[in-house]
Amino acid sequence: xxxxxxxxxxxxxxxxxxxxxxxxxxxxxxxxxxxxxxxxxxxxxxxxxxxxxxxxxxxxxxxxxxxxxxxxxxxxxxxxxxxxxxxxxxxxxxxxxxxxxxxxxxxxxxxxxxxxxxxxxxxxxxxxxxxxxxxxxxxxxxxxxxxxxxxxxxxxxxxxxxxxxxxxxxxxxxxxxxxxxxxxxxxxxxxxxxxxxxxxxxxxxxxxxxxxxxxxxxxxxxxxxxxxxxxxxxxxxxxxxxxxxxxxxxxxxxxxxxxxxxxxxxxxxxxxxxxxxxxxxxxxxxxxxxxxxxxxxxxxxxxxxxxxxxxxxxxxxxxxxxxxxxxxxxxxxxxxxxxxxxxxxxxxxxxxxxxxxxxxxxxxxxxxxxxxxxxxxxxxxxxxxxxxxxxxxxxxxxxxxxxxxxxxxxxxxxxxxxxxxxxxxxxxxxxxxxxxxxxxxxxxxxxxxxxxxxxxxxxxxxxxxxxxxxxxxxxxxxxxxxxxxxxxxxxxxxxxxxxxxxxxxxxxxxxxxxxxxxxxxxxx
Amino acid sequence: xxxxxxxxxxxxxxxxxxxxxxxxxxxxxxxxxxxxxxxxxxxxxxxxxxxxxxxxxxxxxxxxxxxxxxxxxxxxxxxxxxxxxxxxxxxxxxxxxxxxxxxxxxxxxxxxxxxxxxxxxxxxxxxxxxxxxxxxxxxxxxxxxxxxxxxxxxxxxxxxxxxxxxxxxxxxxxxxxxxxxxxxxxxxxxxxxxxxxxxxxxxxxxxxxxxxxxxxxxxxxxxxxxxxxxxxxxxxxxxxxxxxxxxxxxxxxxxxxxxxxxxxxxxxxxxxxxxxxxxxxxxxxxxxxxxxxxxxxxxxxxxxxxxxxxxxxxxxxxxxxxxxxxxxxxxxxxxxxxxxxxxxxxxxxxxxxxxxxxxxxx
Numbered sequence: 001x002x003x004x005x006x007x008x009x010x011x012x013x014x015x016x017x018x019x020x021x022x023x024x025x026x027x028x029x030x031x032x033x034x035x036x037x038x039x040x041x042x043x044x045x046x047x048x049x050x051x052x053x054x055x056x057x058x059x060x061x062x063x064x065x066x067x068x069x070x071x072x073x074x075x076x077x078x079x080x081x082x083x084x085x086x087x088x089x090x091x092x093x094x095x096x097x098x099x100x101x102x103x104x105x106x107x108x109x110x111x112x113x114x115x116x117x118x119x120x121x122x123x124x125x126x127x128x129x130x131x132x133x134x135x136x137x138x139x140x141x142x143x144x145x146x147x148x149x150x151x152x153x154x155x156x157x158x159x160x161x162x163x164x165x166x167x168x169x170x171x172x173x174x175x176x177x178x179x180x181x182x183x184x185x186x187x188x189x190x191x192x193x194x195x196x197x198x199x200x201x202x203x204x205x206x207x208x209x210x211x212x213x214x215x216x217x218x219x220x221x222x223x224x225x226x227x228x229x230x231x232x233x234x235x236x237x238x239x240x241x242x243x244x245x246x247x248x249x250x251x252x253x254x255x256x257x258x259x260x261x262x263x264x265x266x267x268x269x270x271x272x273x274x275x276x277x278x279x280x281x282x283x284x285x286x287x288x289x290x291x292x293x294x295x296x297x298x299x300x301x302x303x304x305x306x307x308x309x310x311x312x313x314x315x316x317x318x319x320x321x322x323x324x325x326x327x328x329x330x331x332x333x334x335x336x337x338x339x340x341x342x343x344x345x346x347x348x349x350x351x352x353x354x355x356x357x358x359x360x361x362x363x364x365x366x367x368x369x370x371x372x373x374x375x376x377x378x379x380x381x382x383x384x385x386x387x388x389x390x391x392x393x394x395x396x397x398x399x400x401x402x403x404x405x406x407x408x409x410x411x412x413x414x415x416x417x418x419x420x421x422x423x424x425x426x427x428x429x430x431x432x433x434x435x436x437x438x439x440x441x442x443x444x445x446x447x448x449x450x451x452x453x454x455x456x457x458x459x460x461x462x463x464x465x466x467x468x469x470x471x472x473x474x475x476x477x478x479x480x481x482x483x484x485x486x487x488x489x490x491x492x493x494x495x496x497x498x499x500x501x502x503x504x505x506x507x508x509x510x511x512x513x514x515x516x517x518x519x520x521x522x523x524x
Numbered sequence: 525x526x527x528x529x530x531x532x533x534x535x536x537x538x539x540x541x542x543x544x545x546x547x548x549x550x551x552x553x554x555x556x557x558x559x560x561x562x563x564x565x566x567x568x569x570x571x572x573x574x575x576x577x578x579x580x581x582x583x584x585x586x587x588x589x590x591x592x593x594x595x596x597x598x599x600x601x602x603x604x605x606x607x608x609x610x611x612x613x614x615x616x617x618x619x620x621x622x623x624x625x626x627x628x629x630x631x632x633x634x635x636x637x638x639x640x641x642x643x644x645x646x647x648x649x650x651x652x653x654x655x656x657x658x659x660x661x662x663x664x665x666x667x668x669x670x671x672x673x674x675x676x677x678x679x680x681x682x683x684x685x686x687x688x689x690x691x692x693x694x695x696x697x698x699x700x701x702x703x704x705x706x707x708x709x710x711x712x713x714x715x716x717x718x719x720x721x722x723x724x725x726x727x728x729x730x731x732x733x734x735x736x737x738x739x740x741x742x743x744x745x746x747x748x749x750x751x752x753x754x755x756x757x758x759x760x761x762x763x764x765x766x767x768x769x770x771x772x773x774x775x776x777x778x779x780x781x782x783x784x785x786x787x788x789x790x791x792x793x794x795x796x797x798x799x800x801x802x803x804x805x806x807x808x809x810x811x812x813x814x815x816x817x818x819x820x821x822x823x824x825x826x827x828x829x830x831x832x833x834x835x836x837x838x839x840x841x842x843x844x845x846x847x848x849x850x851x852x853x854x855x856x857x858x859x860x861x862x863x864x865x866x867x868x869x870x871x872x873x874x875x876x877x878x879x880x881x882x883x884x885x886x
Contacts, residue, residue, distance in 0.1 A: 095601030
């Protein structure tokens with residue numbers, strides 16, 4: 001029996017879905033407009049790709065799903081759970097309360113319930129103070145009385161020692177029963193406020209992720225995909241089981257970027273390249289490094305909240321297929337306003353009256369759109385040569401500038417073009433040693449999801465004066481492998497695919513951040 | 525004399541990052557602390573040093589230690605008061621004013637917080653007019669003020685009083701105490717009289733930092749170039765404009781050193797600027813000739829947003845404008861340059877004021 005997998009990726013304009021065989025060969029691909037609620041578009045894409053593929057339902061073993069539900073709910077402040085925030089570290093840290101610099105609508109949107117208790121550690125693992133278990137018990141009672149639906153726990157220096165967080169979770173579980181609990185040591189690294197913020201956001205979107213997952217499960221049942229397991233695409237370019245995603249929903253917020261980067265890897269076989277994913281509204285430029293998306297090392301704002309955790313390093317440019325072309329003070333610009341999925345009704349080539357980047361490419365004869373409703377002659381006759389050339393020059397220079405910005409050194413690199421809009425980009429780009437646009441490029445994101453390994457990335461901190469380097473690395477690898485198995489990987493197939501040590505200048509005790517990624521085959 | 529507003533604090537954090545010349549610790553944490561104190565009903569009163577009585581008692585307040593332990597183990601908020609009160613106990617005299625030691629980086633905001641909690645006014649000025657990495661690198665030192673007796677306190681309530689033979693020993697011993705306290709400590713030091721303060725302080729630097737932040741904010745609001753606004757406000761110079769093409773770093777005895785190379789764009793096309801840094805930006809050379817050096821201020825700004833880029837965040841591909849701001853005149857004499865000039869940091873060049881170097885460039 002052949003085994004097939006489905007990949008789904010939600011973009012800001014389109015929702016892509018593919019069916020691939022076990023060698024990664026593309027069987028069928030569909031593209032449907034993304035809907036405001038996301039779920040309707042996903043259901044439509046999943047149904048259409050499964051039905052159109054002609055594959056027998058019981059041969060589909062996995063659905064790999066990359067969704068924007070989590071990110072959208074933070075940005076739009078919708079469907080968030082009421083979070084009880086427990087900070088462990090007193091007397092340290094009380095000068096800045098949890099969520100202090102959040103915008104008030106988001107803070108109030110998750111209930112603004114917070115408690116600070118004694119405990120936490122120093123950089124070398126010594127206790128700041130003994131864990132105040134009684135105060136944690138009282139916090140749990142308060143959470144219960146306040147109608148808290150999800151708990152976030154952050155303890156000072158928990159990336160060095162997480163025992164206070166784990167003990168606090170036990171106490172809270174005893175009082176509150178079956179409630180989702182997010183621990184900061186499992187989410188982020190050194191940098192307390194950013195890690196705490198990421199943990200609180202994680203706790204807030206558990207409910208959204210559960211609903212998103214159950215909607216897909218229902219569609220899978222309707223389609224009779226009885227043998228398929230559901231996985232969620234995550235920021236590090238791997239996938240995790242739906243059960244794991246319900247615990248770590250924050251790890252899905254940038255999955256769309258990582259899916260494209262992984263898709264470019266699968267389609268070209270390249271391990272190192274710059275990946276330009278041009279969709280309808282934005283172009284994301286990321287970096288493929290040793291087969292995975294390069295990780296960001298700085299603070300990342302999510303819905304105005306400053307966070308730091310595993311995120312792909314990328315930049316987003318408001319120039320893409322649906323971007324509107326404007327002439328202001330004699331100079332031609334493109335974007336960031338976009339017609340999005342309404343390109344096929346508002347674009348000039350579709351009989352509309354908005355000049356878009358796609359119309360420009362059609363007018364110049366650079367791009368062919370496979371759509372009977374699209375008439376390139378309309379674009380040719382209604383977009384002047386001057387506007388078309390000016391706009392096209394603008395688009396290319398913005399993309400070239402973006403390529404340069406994500407580089408870490410000046411040497412030319414391979415550039416892979418993916419995404420629905422990328423057909424308009426030229427075969428040569430400044431800063432590129434070669435430009436590739438592989439077959440299947442328009443579905444690279446869904447292919448990246450469908451072919452992903454099951455994995456996890458963990459980051460811990462160790463003082464090499466307290467723990468030998470060898471033991472520290474072993475420990476980090478063990479934690480990462482354990483997490484990959486928990487994410488649904490077949491244990492015997494799990495391998496460590498990346499180890500990174502970052503020494504932290506000025507931190508006494510020779511303390512080093514160790515980041516390990518482990519991945520394996522999906523357990524079927 | 526005036527009470528600061530939350531908007532002043534926001535502006536200060538931005539200005540202090542520019543005066544931090546790439547180092548000095550991120551003012552972000554200090555900003556949140558002061559905002560939290562204001563939110564809790566505290567008042568922070570800023571006083572012009574010219575209005576201080578000659579015989580009043582003034583103490584400097586700061587955090588000392590490794591920034592990375594500060595961003596993980598956040599302050600309790602009481603360690604600064606503890607350090608102050610220990611020193612006051614030692615002298616048997618209540619401090620009439622607190623004064624900042626640095627106006628660049630994190631320590632521009634910390635004394636405002638401590639003053640707000642302790643209920644003392646804080647001086648609009650500091651001992652640097654910028655940020656520097658060591659305790660003795662202050663104008664107070666140049667005018668013969670001793671750093672000790674000084675006190676250190678941690679968030680747990682531990683306190684240490686230090687009495688050293690000179691300010692260099694104070695730096696060394698205090699540094700090792702901060703490690704035992706968990707990586708950083710709150711310190712109260714440079715106890716001095718009002719007349720000593722008036723002689724030795726770099727005045728009005730806290731309002732200057734606020735003014736820098738405000739001019740950036742106002743320029744952005746009306747669509748003007750925020751970098752020009754900074755230069756206008758500070759009397760600074762545009763040194764260079766370009767793209768970062770190389771960054772190298774190395775760690776020498778716990779200090780992060782490095783250099784960055786920037787290839788010229790627009791008016792600077794075809795030329796290269798090199799900056800040597802150790803926490804802060806110290807020496808800038810264009811095609812091998814000095815363009816600015818410590819103690820004058822060298823700051824790297826994002827070309828589009830005017831956001832200052834710290835030495836830790838310098839990265840290939842950033843489009844930047846490098847600006848230079850003249851240091852306070854107190855730094856421009858032989859003794860001061862021995863303390864903080866390019867040769868102290870190991871660079872084989874003589875200091876020339878940035879104004880002279882700019883004139884030479886024509």
